[in-house]
Structure formats: C-alpha cells, structure tokens
Amino acid sequence: MLTLRNVSKRFGTVDAVVAVSLEVQAGEFVFLLGPSGSGKTTTLRMIAGFGDPTSGDIELAGQSIAGVPPYRRDIGMVFQRYALFPHLNVWENTAFGLRMRGMPERERPKRIEETLSMVRLGGLEKRYPHQLSGGQQQRVALARALAYRPALLLLDEPLANLDRRLRDEMRIELKRIQKEAGTTMLFVTHDQEEALTLGDRIAVMHDGRLEQVGTPAEIYHHPATRFVASFIGDMNFLRGSVLGHDAANNASDIRLALGGPVQSVAGRFDGGAKLVACVRPERVRLEAATKDFAREGGGYNGVVKYAGFSGDSVRYLVGMPDGSDVLSREAIEGTGPRFAVGQAVCVTWPPGALNAFAD
C-alpha cells in the first residue's frame, strides 16, 4: 500500500531523516517508534504531503505521490492536538472531508452516522469541540479522518495529550476501529508500550535512521541494534569478548567480562573482538547461591542490592563482583519476594537468551 524508498529530508545542514525505506501492506497497523528528534514525525509529515523529501520516493497504492499536495493524496490525518474546526460542530467536522472529496450530499448523512457510531460518538452530533472532553475530541478527529475511508490513515502521537486511563481506553478503541474499518494505519509515537501492544509491525527510528522493522515480538526478543535493545523495555548489558564462532549454527562463542563459562550468541563476530551482550530482565533467573561456585550451566554469583515490589512482580538489582549490576524481574509466587537485600544469589539465564552487538 505504502512504499518509502530511500527517503531523506534535510533542513539546511540538519539531516532530519536519512535513507528510510519502508513497506506497509494494506490493512496493517504499523508504528513509527522513536524518541523525540528521531525523525518519525518528519517522515509522517512527508507521507502526508507537508514537506517534500530531499531525496527518495514515496508511493501510495502503487503511484508515486512525490510533489502531490496533501489535499490530493488519498490520506487521512489525526493530529496530536486534534485540530478540530472550532466553528463547526461534530457533524460538520466529520462531514468536512466528504464535502471536499465530492461525495454527493444525499449520501453523506449515512456515511457520517456510520463513522460516528464506529467511534462511539452517536448522539453528540450537534456539539461543538469546546463542549467535548479530551477523549471525545480525539474520537471526532478520528471520525473526521476516517469518514471518507482513505487508503492510509496517519496518526501523529494522537494519544499524547490524554491522561493515563483515557489513553489505555483509547488504545483498545483504536485497535478495534482499525480492525473494523480495515484501514491501513501509520502511527507515530515515542511510547513503546503503545507500539508493542497495538502494532502489527514496528519501525524503530533513531537520529533520522530506521534501526529495525519487525513485529513486536521480533523487536523485543531479537533487537537488531544496540539502540533498539536499550530503547525497548529494560535490558541488561554485559561486556564480553569473542572466542570463536560456530559456523554450523551461525553463532559465536563469547566469554563475558564477568568471567565464568563460555556463552553462545547468535550472529557471526570476529574472534577477539569486543562486544556487548544483552539479556532481558525477565529471562534472568535468580537461584540461592550455593557453596559450589562453579555451577554447571553458566551461573554468576552476586549479592542482591535492591528488591522492589510492583504488585504483580518483583524487580531485583544484583550487584556483581566486577561492580556492574544485573536486573532481574520475576512474577511473585506467594506473598513476597524470594530474596532479601544482602542475600547471595546466583544469576542464570536460559541458553539463547543472549543477544550481542559489536562494541
């Protein structure tokens, strides 16, 4: 449906977007995720038509839209601050796009009613934006952009201005509406939880570049770059060096700076090279330390520095002998944490839990 081919945008001497290539299939819910300044909003605006790429091409439904002004692109857009027309009521706001795109007047009421009931705003047609709550305004913005069933819906951090509870509600609503309408959606956000819970695929951006594109599971469990690994969720980073590589399994053997047994990580690294291995806290298991310090299976000994109770889970911070800390997270069994601060524990993880990046 949407193809970006090597799209770049430069403002004066600043490269806001560098060589971004992306394909979005029809009906997909894709997220552009990244911190502020990563170029995600600039990219979205280029797709919308507010600003042309310095180089590269954008195709929508098979046709290049470079140079086509926004009002001639088959898109809809939901803005961060909604941008509802204050002098029009809900009905008229929703009807605006239909008017602009030439839908005959007698067909409009049906479509408007359909759309408004899809976003659950029935009964509020006569209200004006200032008479609506934040969440309701959000829905009107959505209805307005969806009314004419655009090929692609662009959303620019639409939930950023809502409070926590409303945001959670709206997320579920958005997912439902997307499935119902079947519209291809491209959603820009800096909130990784949003992307991980709602997206079919996520494109992680950093400093204008695309770091990784994949499903939430892929991004989470197999981050392709160090940035993605640290940006998404919590992550433990451990220094190490490469001993050799296992060609048959496309893996490399490494030894961590912590010492201990040889670990295996996916990917091919040069022997002797330094790298950074990472493992998710929820895959780190703690065992009570035994007198036997050289445990089979690759455990590392440390002392619990901090045990935080989070209702359904507990987070442990374990201090290791070389001064670094390892974060572990596990569901609570019973009434409280298994280990207390000061307790000696052994830190392990299942084979294959480590990912590594060149240092």
Place this chain on the structure above:
Amino acid sequence: MPEAVPPPSPIPWLARLGRVVVRAGKSPALWLAAPSVLLFMVFFVAPLGWMLRLSTYEAGGKGQSRFYQTGTFTLARFREIATDPYYFKLGWITVQVGVIITLVTMLVALPFAIYVYRSRGIYKRFLLMAVILPKLTNLLVLMYGVLLLLGDTGYINEVLLGAGVIAQPLPLFANLPALVFGEVLIVLPYPVLMLVAAMESMDPSLEEAAQSLGAGPARAFYETVIKLMVPALTTSTLVTLIWGFGAFVAPTILGSPDYYTIAIEVYTQTLENVNWPLGAALATVYVAFVTLLVAGGLLIQRNAERRWSATT
C-alpha cells in the same frame, strides 16, 4: 558539442537584479505585501520626499503659482529658520512644552498603569475602557470638554462662584497649565496601555518568588516588576515625548500664543499664510529633529539595557 552558453551580460548586476525580481514575482508573500508597500511608498514616502523638494521652492505669488513658484530652487527657507531668533524661540518652546507634558504624563502613567494592572475583573475592564475612550473620541470634543471644565463660564468656575469661594472667575485656561491638562489627556492612554501590556507579559510568580526569598511586598515589587519594566518605560517615555513635541490641538484651544509649538507654526504657514515652502521647511526640520531624537533614544536604551543587566 559544447553547451550553449548565454553571452555575458554587459551589466552583471542588472542581470542579478533581474533574477531577484523574477524570483520575487513568484513569491506569494511579496504579492500579498504589495498593497501595503504601495500605500506606504506612494502616499507616505513620496509625499515626504515631495515635501523636502517643496521646501526648496520660492514662496508663491499670485495666480497659478500661489502656493509656490515652480522651477525654482533655494535654501532661503532653511537659512531663515536657522538664523531668525523667532524660530529658535519656537523650537525652544516646543521642546519645553514637550518635556513638561512628558514628565507630567509619565508621573501619572506609571502609578496608574500599576493600579490598572493590580485590579481585577469588571473593574479592570472598566479602567481599560476609560483609558481607551479618550483615544477613540475626537480630539476636539475632548478639548471642548476640558474647556467646559476650565473656562471662565466653565464648570469649576461656576461651582466656585456659586459657592461664593471666589468673586471673579479664575483664569484657568489660555495658559500653560491648561495646555498641559489638555495635552496630557490626549497623550496619557499611550504609555498607560504600553506599560500595562508590559506588566501583563511578565511572569506573575516572580513577585511571589521574591517574597518567598524574604523581600517585603514593596521591595519585591520594585525588584521584580519595576526593574523588568525599564525597557517598556524608556519606550513609552520616548513615544510620549514624540507626541508631546507634536502637540497641536491643546496649545491652540487651551494655550496662548506664548506657547504655540512648531506644529501650530506649520499649520499657520501652510493653511493661513499659504507659504507652502516655509511650512514644508519647518516640517522637514521637525521630522529631522524627531528622527534624531528617536535614534538617540534607541541608542540610550540599548546602552542602558546593557549596563542595567550587567549590574542586576
């Protein structure tokens, strides 16, 4: 085959100018700005230039050239102004009157602006309305009202005579205080509105912060509000000064010939004596003077800001 190269333009800067003009022609912003530019250039700048030229004509005689004699050029008018003590006295009076008016205005404007700033709600809106109203009404009506207040048969005298406090009506107009009374009324809204706007744009929590650090209400106010207002104060004083120097209506109606200003002289020469060149010359001198004043004022303001911010 080599690319066709256009022959070098005989006047390179002309070609560059041409390119700039063509590029400007494509810009919507410049087309939109054109009406205002046109208005300004044709009906403000051009007349200004014309007035300059006018001041170098010989004064008119009869008939066709009753306003000025075409085709002449002389600097006699300026020589007149520079040498005749009458004009020196005129300038000196204008300056004095202007300064007095500015002093009185600012003395009233600053406290009143603070007073307005501190008020709330409907009363504040009423105060702002009261400040703006004289500006929206006819100067003549205003002066007429002042005359009704100060005249021999005016309200004040009627009340005092009726109460038997005085036997003869007090000469409350046709003198300097009446002139100041009237002109300040005309000019006051400008600095008040400018100062109130400056105060409104300040962070209100600055005063509270100062108080939380131990400054009493008056001291906190001085340290935060007053000190931050210095640029607005200098600007509004300058504006008032310019208006004061241009006083016309109040001196005519409420003053006496002893206090006639340059503006009045321009009027007299232009419309009563129909000596356009002289009127134009006076106006030119006046404009030059005010321009120098503004330039000087801006320089002083910039210097003061630099020194002020260095010490505070």
Place this chain on the structure above:
Amino acid sequence: MTAAGPPRGRPGGTARSDARGDRARQRNHPRRLPGRLGALAFKGVAHLFGLTVVAYLLVPLVLAFLVSFYPGRSIGLPTFSTGITAEWYVEFLNDARWMAGLRNSLYVGVISTAISLVCGLTLALAVTRHRLRGEVLVATVLMLPVFVPAVIIGMQSLSFSYQIGLWGTHWSIGIAHALWATPLVYLILVSGLRRVSIELEEAAASLGANPWASFRMVVWPLLVPSVMAAAVIGYIISLNEFIMALFLGTPDTQTLPKMIWPQIRHSVSPVVAAASSVLLVITVAAIMIAGRAVNISRAIQGR
C-alpha cells in the same frame, strides 16, 4: 546497564527548626496593628488616585455630551431646574451643511477602512502564513506614519495630493487616514491570524481542501471577529481624525471635525456640542456593536 537504582533517603532528616526564617518573617511584619492600618491607608490612597485619574479621563467627555442638552443659547450644563432639550440635535440634523459634513465623515471613514483592511489583511497573511521575512522590520516600518505628527502628514499629503490631482477629493483624506489606521488593523489581524493555528489549515488540507477552500471555510470564519474589531477601530479612527482632515478638506469634502474646529476656536454655539456628541455617540455605539458581535462569534467558536 539499564537498571533503576533503589531510592535513597537523606541522612539526618529534614526536621531542622527554621529559626532564621522566623526572624526574617518578624522583620517584614514587625507589629500587626499599624501594619494593617498602613496597608489599608495605602489602599485607600491608591483607589483615590486611581479614581481621580479615571475622572480626569472621563469627565471632559461627559461634560461635552451633557452640554448638548442644555436649553439655552449660551453654553451651560443642564441641571434639574433647567431641564434638557433635544433642540440642538434637531437643528443639527436639519442643517444641510452639518449633514453634508456628517456624510463626508461617514464616506471618508468607509474609504479609509476599506484601504486599511485590504492592506492590513494582505500584509498580515503574508507575515503569518507565507513567512514574509523581517516581521519586526515590517511592523516598525508600518508604524512610522503613526509617529509622524498628524500635522506633518496633513501638510505633506496636502502638497502631494495637489501635485497628483487628488486634492479636494474624499479619497485624499481617506488615504491619509489609512496611513494611521493600517498599522492598527494589521496588528489586530496578525494577532487574530495567529490564534488560528496552522494545524487547522493542515487538517483541512489533509481532508482534501485546496488552499482557497481552506481559507474560505476554516481561516476566514475564525478570523471574522478580528476583522470586525479591526474594521471598527479603523473606522472610528477615521471618523474622529481631525488634523489631517483639516489640511486636506475643502468646503465640499470637509468632515465633521473640521467643521467643528472654527466654532470651538471662535464662537461656541450649542449646535457644536450636538455635533460633537453625535460623533461621540456613533463611536461608542460602533464599539458596543462590534464588541457584542465579537463576543457572539467567539462564543459560537467556544473561545
């Protein structure tokens, strides 16, 4: 490592007694009774001052207005014993010359307002929507005519319009007035345009509206209150402007203020008071109507 550390408390606690703070507070509020009295007295003086200034601002206008109702050939203030009369207004409305003056004033006002609206709106659009550079420069340059005394503008406009053959027309006065009105109209419209956020126009574009449709259906309706306010202000400025009209007016085109001028200087007839009050009433009425209309349209838009 990207692990959060445990929270750390401050050693020693924060419950130290604040003796120094207490003493400072006592210094600023030494004893309660005179302090409070002083504050009250200060407030009283402040209000006295404020109300005096308000009186200073409003009394002349009120007097000028009241005098127009005094039943008597001379000038005076109507009291309960003298009663009030509207005969001066009747005389004013029946006098062909005064009526001509009023018509001239109204007509010149329309010319001036039209010019200043066109110039002010286009310039405001250029600055806010089309990135005309040097906004501060534009504003300063535009404000120049305001700082040149009306006498000078009158004088130069007189000689210039005589040169180009505009002398003796309503247009010459209207254009001169526009020089003063345009900066204000521009400022009001710029602030009004700024309040219509660019996002609204982007939203309209994303919905399929081309620039003209976007302006017509989104920007303009939201701009109407500002345009009305600007138009009213521009009109009032022209209506009441006297000095330029004095220079540029001829017996055919003289505006009302110009006709009042000789009367005030030499012989004050009560009809002059009526003429002045008519100007005052029109001004106040225009402000109130505009204010009401602005409020209504603002309420509709929920601002």
